[in-house]
Amino acid sequence: MIDSADLSSSPPESPSSSHSLQAHQLEIERLKRLYAALSQINHAIVRKPQREELFKKICTVLVGHGGFLMAWIGWHDPETKRLMPVAECGDTGGYLHNIQIYTDERPEGQGPSGTAFREGRPCICNDLLNDPSTLPWRAEAGRRNLRASAVFPIRQKGAVCGTLNVYAAEPGFFQDQEIALLEEAAMDVSFALENLEHEALRQQAQEEAENERLFMETMIESMPGIVYFYSEQGRFLRWNQNFSTVSGYSSAEIAQMHPLDFFGAEHKTEVAHRIVQTFETGASAVEAPFMCRDGSSRPYFFTGRRVVFKGTTCLVGMGIDISERHAAEQALQKSEQRYRSTLDNILEGCQLLDFEWRYLYLNDAASIQNRRPKTELLGSRMQDAWPGIEQSRVFALIRRCLEERLPFHEETEFIFPDGESGWFDVRGQPVPEGVFLLSIDITERHQAEMALRELNESLEAKVATRTTELEAARVRAEAADRLKSAFLATMSHELRTPLNSIIGFTGILLQGLAGPLNAEQSKQLGMVRTSARHLLELINDVLDLSKIEAGQLELRATSFDLRASIERVTATVKPLAAAKELTLTTVLSPALATMESDQRRVDQILLNLLNNAIKFTDQGHVTLTTEPVLDFQPSPEQPPQPAVRLSVSDTGIGIKPEDLCKLFQPFRQIDSGLTRQHEGTGLGLAICRRLTTLLGGEISAASEWSKGSTFTVILPLQAPA
Amino acid sequence: MSRTILLIEDNEQNRYLTTFLLEQHGHRVISAPDGLRGIGLARTLVPHLILLDIQLPTMDGYAVAQALRGIDSLRDIPIIAVTSYAMTGDREKALAAGCNGYIEKPINPDTFVAEIERFIPSQTSPQAPP
Numbered sequence: 022m023i024d025s026a027d028l029s030s031s032p033p034e035s036p037s038s039s040h041s042l043q044a045h046q047l048e049i050e051r052l053k054r055l056y057a058a059l060s061q062i063n064h065a066i067v068r069k070p071q072r073e074e075l076f077k078k079i080c081t082v083l084v085g086h087g088g089f090l091m092a093w094i095g096w097h098d099p100e101t102k103r104l105m106p107v108a109e110c111g112d113t114g115g116y117l118h119n120i121q122i123y124t125d126e127r128p129e130g131q132g133p134s135g136t137a138f139r140e141g142r143p144c145i146c147n148d149l150l151n152d153p154s155t156l157p158w159r160a161e162a163g164r165r166n167l168r169a170s171a172v173f174p175i176r177q178k179g180a181v182c183g184t185l186n187v188y189a190a191e192p193g194f195f196q197d198q199e200i201a202l203l204e205e206a207a208m209d210v211s212f213a214l215e216n217l218e219h220e221a222l223r224q225q226a227q228e229e230a231e232n233e234r235l236f237m238e239t240m241i242e243s244m245p246g247i248v249y250f251y252s253e254q255g256r257f258l259r260w261n262q263n264f265s266t267v268s269g270y271s272s273a274e275i276a277q278m279h280p281l282d283f284f285g286a287e288h289k290t291e292v293a294h295r296i297v298q299t300f301e302t303g304a305s306a307v308e309a310p311f312m313c314r315d316g317s318s319r320p321y322f323f324t325g326r327r328v329v330f331k332g333t334t335c336l337v338g339m340g341i342d343i344s345e346r347h348a349a350e351q352a353l354q355k356s357e358q359r360y361r362s363t364l365d366n367i368l369e370g371c372q373l374l375d376f377e378w379r380y381l382y383l384n385d386a387a388s389i390q391n392r393r394p395k396t397e398l399l400g401s402r403m404q405d406a407w408p409g410i411e412q413s414r415v416f417a418l419i420r421r422c423l424e425e426r427l428p429f430h431e432e433t434e435f436i437f438p439d440g441e442s443g444w445f446d447v448r449g450q451p452v453p454e455g456v457f458l459l460s461i462d463i464t465e466r467h468q469a470e471m472a473l474r475e476l477n478e479s480l481e482a483k484v485a486t487r488t489t490e491l492e493a494a495r496v497r498a499e500a501a502d503r504l505k506s507a508f509l510a511t512m513s514h515e516l517r518t519p520l521n522s523i524i525g526f527t528g529i530l531l532q533g534l535a536g537p538l539n540a541e542q543s544k545q546l547g548m549v550r551t552s553a554r555h556l557l558e559l560i561n562d563v564l565d566l567s568k569i570e571a572g573q574l575e576l577r578a579t580s581f582d583l584r585a586s587i588e589r590v591t592a593t594v595k596p597l598a599a600a601k602e603l604t605l606t607t608v609l610s611p612a613l614a615t616m617e618s619d620q621r622r623v624d625q626i627l628l629n630l631l632n633n634a635i636k637f638t639d640q641g642h643v644t645l646t647t648e649p650v651l652d653f654q655p656s657p658e659q660p661p662q663p664a665v666r667l668s669v670s671d672t673g674i675g676i677k678p679e680d681l682c683k684l685f686q687p688f689r690q691i692d693s694g695l696t697r698q699h700e701g702t703g704l705g706l707a708i709c710r711r712l713t714t715l716l717g718g719e720i721s722a723a724s725e726w727s728k729g730s731t732f733t734v735i736l737p738l739q740a741p742a
Numbered sequence: 743m744s745r746t747i748l749l750i751e752d753n754e755q756n757r758y759l760t761t762f763l764l765e766q767h768g769h770r771v772i773s774a775p776d777g778l779r780g781i782g783l784a785r786t787l788v789p790h791l792i793l794l795d796i797q798l799p800t801m802d803g804y805a806v807a808q809a810l811r812g813i814d815s816l817r818d819i820p821i822i823a824v825t826s827y828a829m830t831g832d833r834e835k836a837l838a839a840g841c842n843g844y845i846e847k848p849i850n851p852d853t854f855v856a857e858i859e860r861f862i863p864s865q866t867s868p869q870a871p872p
Contacts, residue, residue: 510827513826513827514797514826514827515826516826517826517846517847517848518753518756518826518847520847520848521756521759521826521847521848521849522755522756522759522848523848524848524849524850524851525756525759525760525763525848525849525851526759527851528850528851528852529759529762529763529766529851532851532852534762534763534766535762553848557848575831
């Protein structure tokens with residue numbers, strides 16, 4: 022810095038001539054302006070503006086006050102090796118825009134600016150138009166009337182970073198004093214830059230400190246728990262807002278309180294002990310109810326650390342509300358208690374073994390199964406409690422459960438050391454502690470089962486024997502059936518062959534084919550014929566019945582007209598009725614259709630009933646009535662089906678009520694005292710009933726003694742297959 | 743109308759009965775006591791009708807009927823089974839073996855002749871002399 026004293030004492034070079042006086046005056050004028058400019062620059066520096074603002078100010082002041090034609094500040098760009106104009110004043114023609122100045126050895130770096138930068142010293146060119154070093158810019162400089170220039174390095178942290186470039190309109194403008202003053206100005210700028218940097222750093226540090234403080238504060242305030250800081254004497258130095266919110270005390274109140282004021286009497290000792298421990302050992306923690314201003318308290322967990330703050334030993338602590346955890350723990354404890362008391366009292370044996378096979382838990386039932394008190398077993402290993410158990414099945418099961426974590430459920434035998442056998446239903450479940458065993462003593466049940474099994478086996482054997490016997494019986498019965506069939510066939514043949522002769526020759530004789538007979542011979546031969554025919558009827562009926570009983574009667578269902586059948590049958594019995602002077606009537610429903618049944622058997626039934634009716638009726642009439650039945654259902658299991666009802670009514674002797682039930686049994690011709698009068702095999706109705714059943718129908722009788730009877734047969738239109 | 747009827751029947755009384763009955767009605771009856779002789783006679787005579795008992799010694803009536811049906815010259819001769827068999831299926835077996843009719847024994851002497859005459863074709867006459 023140059024003060025005014027220096028200005029007054031600056032040496033004039035030749036004050037003798039008027040020219041030189043005038044020149045001296047000019048020189049003084051120039052220096053005055055220069056001083057004014059420097060003063061302005063210093064003012065600007067003192068105001069600590071930003072760098073760009075300072076540079077701009079310097080250029081403006083140098084042009085405006087220093088009387089220079091142009092001033093600019095170039096800043097070095099290390100990448101391009103160029104001096105980049107960062108501030109200028111007086112560059113009206115775009116001079117700086119048109120030139121390029123470098124800081125290395127190329128021609129554009131050999132000018133005053135490049136040299137000053139490279140060599141770190143002022144570089145003066147008092148004749149720009151003639152100096153060889155300014156050749157690259159000469160034309161531009163000439164066009165703008167720039168005749169002299171001075172360049173000064175600007176330093177930052179001792180290194181050249183830029184240049185201050187000043188231009189004058191007169192050649193030879195820069196003399197020693199101007200140079201000295203400008204150099205000083207450049208140094209002031211360098212100094213100012215240093216200051217600026219320091220200021221920036223300081224501000225940055227301050228900002229960072231403020232940020233850090235804000236961050237800490239935000240962090241502390243946003244902590245879920247309460248945070249506090251107190252001295253060894255128990256004076257609160259800092260606390261977060263939450264402390265105040267939770268406790269209900271204002272900050273002013275907290276400042277006057279002691280940490281122990283926040284705990285109930287029963288917890289003060291414990292907490293005090295922990296506080297002392299923190300100051301002694303550096304850290305501690307405690308769980309205690311935190312008491313608020315309104316007397317309520319919540320379970321809290323506190324941690325404390327000893328810190329030294331500004332030379333004072335303090336405690337920084339934090340408290341977290343553990344109400345929820347507390348509640349959960351209590352619930353867990355309760356549930357565990359409940360669980361345990363349930364386990365204690367259930368009848369199944371419950372045991373918990375750890376991975377070392379140690380008994381961790383046994384209930385009463387397990388203790389009984391283990392044949393000793395729990396206390397003897399708890400903590401001991403299963404192998405020690407039951408020597409030799411390694412060879413047992415249950416041990417293998419538990420081992421697998423422990424090692425492979427596989428549950429099991431098995432009924433297994435356990436041989437006690439005294440040789441007694443016990444059976445247990447054992448379930449094993451892998452649990453975090455090891456394995457949980459549920460066992461039921463099923464020894465008695467097992468014994469019962471074994472006894473039952475033996476019983477079953479003997480029963481099965483009996484059943485098998487019986488089955489074999491029955492099978493043999495069945496085979497025998499079938500053989501007997503076959504024999505019976507063969508017997509029937511033979512009987513049929515053997516009985517008919519002689520009957521053929523008897524009936525045949527009787528017929529021939531009666532026809533007179535063998536010669537004329539007298540009346541007595543005819544009468545007697547007639548008796549032979551009647552007896553023979555009766556015998557034949559008897560044989561036929563017995564054979565029929567036997568065939569039905571033996572299941573040998575095969576039905577042959579064909580489609581036939583029931584009306585035609587009835588006409589044929591009534592035609593057969595008409596002579597018999599006529600012989601007894603009985604009226605034989607048929608009342609046929611017009612709705613009668615064809616039937617799908619065994620025609621021969623249907624005819625046989627009708628013939629039988631009509632024969633019977635005629636046989637047992639001496640006067641009056643016999644009536645055959647038919648009517649359709651829409652939904653005949655012989656048994657509830659069968660679906661309803663269309664059928665026909667055939668009724669044969671007579672005005673005969675009738676049947677006594679007590680005899681009605683015997684009607685359809687074989688050889689039960691009612692003993693009426695009239696038997697001899699009414700010859701018959703006594704098998705007709707039995708055969709009728711069986712045939713009706715075979716055809717899927719039913720037969721019934723209604724009668725009034727001495728008034729007559731009605732026999733009713735219902736036959737389905739479609740016989741069962 | 744006299745016809746030649748072959749009767750194959752093992753029971754002597756029955757043979758006599760049927761022969762007598764048919765001869766009384768003017769038919770010529772030749773009888774054989776068993777199947778083999780019956781078949782031989784049938785070949786030679788070529789009768790108008792054959793009455794065949796089923797229960798025969800050695801070769802039963804069904805086999806005889808089948809054998810007769812296997813002889814070209816006898817193919818169209820009516821065969822009537824006359825049998826004391828009356829079990830289920832006997833009629834069907836006889837018809838299946840080649841018989842044209844089936845009459846159960848004992849026969850009814852009043853209707854028997856008329857019954858069998860229905861089976862004799864009216865225009866034909868015996869091809870061989872008696």
